[in-house]
Amino acid sequence: MSMKIAIPTILFSVLLISVTVNVANAESVPEWIKNTASWYGEGIVSESEFINMIKFLIENDIIVLEKDTRVPQKMEATIIIPNGNFDVSSSSFYIPLNLEIIVGTTVTWANEDTVSHTVQSQDEFGKVIALFNSVPLITGDRFEFTFEEEGVYNYFCSFHPWRVGVVTVK
Numbered sequence: 001m002s003m004k005i006a007i008p009t010i011l012f013s014v015l016l017i018s019v020t021v022n023v024a025n026a027e028s029v030p031e032w033i034k035n036t037a038s039w040y041g042e043g044i045v046s047e048s049e050f051i052n053m054i055k056f057l058i059e060n061d062i063i064v065l066e067k068d069t070r071v072p073q074k075m076e077a078t079i080i081i082p083n084g085n086f087d088v089s090s091s092s093f094y095i096p097l098n099l100e101i102i103v104g105t106t107v108t109w110a111n112e113d114t115v116s117h118t119v120q121s122q123d124e125f126g127k128v129i130a131l132f133n134s135v136p137l138i139t140g141d142r143f144e145f146t147f148e149e150e151g152v153y154n155y156f157c158s159f160h161p162w163r164v165g166v167v168t169v170k
C-alpha cells in the first residue's frame with residue numbers, strides 16, 4: 001500500500017525539475033561522453049560510469065537543471081478600520097464589512113482611525129469568545145489572525161460595540 005503512494009510521489013518530484021540542454025554548449029559535448037554513452041548502450045561501461053558522465057554534463061553546465069523556485073502564494077487579506085469608524089453616526093464601516101476568504105488565509109485588521117479600537121470575536125449571540133481577540137489598537141496598529149476552518153465569524157469593537165463585521169471562510 002505504501003509503495004503505491006510512494007512511486008507517484010517520486011515521479012511528481014522528478015517532474016518539478018525540468019532539464020534543458022544549454023544550446024550554447026550543446027556542440028561542446030566531449031567525444032568521450034559520446035563514446036561512454038554508446039559503450040553503456042552496448043553494455044561495455046557500467047551504470048556508475050554512465051551516471052558519472054551525466055554528473056560531468058551537469059557540473060559543466062552542458063545540462064542545466066532548472067529548479068522551480070516559485071514560492072507558494074501566501075494567502076492574505078486586510079480589513080481596514082477607517083477614519084471615523086468610532087463615530088456611531090458615520091458610515092465608516094469596516095472595509096470590507098463582510099470579508100470572504102478561503103481556509104488558511106491570514107487576515108490583518110489595520111487601524112486607520114484617529115482613536116483606538118479592538119477586534120473581538122463573537123458567537124452567534126454577540127457574546128465575546130476567545131478565538132481572535134486583540135489588545136487595544138492605536139492608530140497605525142495591526143492585528144492578525146489566520147482562519148483555519150470554514151465558517152462565518154462575527155467580530156466587533158469593545159469600545160464601539162455598534163461596529164460589527166463579518167469574516168466568511170469558505
Ligand SMILES: [Cu+2]
Nearest residue numbers: 117157159160
Ligand atoms: Cu472601536
